[in-house]
Amino acid sequence: MTDGRKHDHIGLAAKNLEETVAFYTGILGFEVVGECTAPDGTPIKFLRNGGLNYEIFQPAGGMAPGQAEKVDHVSYVSDDIEEDYRWFMENGYECTTDGIEALDSAWEKGCRYFKIKGPGGEEIEFDQIV
Incomplete structure (x- = not known):
């Protein structure tokens, strides 16, 4: 089910988005390959350098204490978000999002995702791009 999963991106919380992207x-040598705004107004930029995505x-x-400039999450590609979600929930993993969420402003047609708590x-x- 989860073996050989392709890495998608690393999420990084920034105190100053433009300054961090400029760095x-x-x-x-990264390039901006996409941008969107989350439903809560959070601006997001996607960067790529070779096979590495941020x-x-x-x-x-605002930032939670200790959140700034640290890795927030690691993301993997999902080809079937409903099936992945079902599998993780049936196997006792804790979901840290409100189930499967959608980010309609990301990419051309949006994406759907969920997060779990790792060990x-x-x-x-x-994350599944729609």
């Missing part, structure tokens, strides 16, 4: 694009966002409601408390996202 990754100007210093490390989702960089600046939380609209160390980290968040692991499964």
Whole structure:
């Protein structure tokens, strides 16, 4: 079910979105490949350098203590978000989102995703572009 899953992106919370994006694009050679706004108003930019992808966002409601400039989540590609969600829930994993959520402003037709709590408390996202 989950073996050989393709890595999608690493989510990074930023205190200043434009400054963080400028660093990754100007210093490390990433390019902006997409951008959108989450339903809560959080601006998001997707960056790529070769096979490495980042989702960089600046939380609209402000940063939680210790959240800034740290990895927020690691994301994997889902080819069937409903089946993946069912499997993780049936196998006792804790969902940290409100079930399967949608981000309609991402990519051309949006995406659907959910996050689970990993064994160390980290968040692991499964994401399907629509």
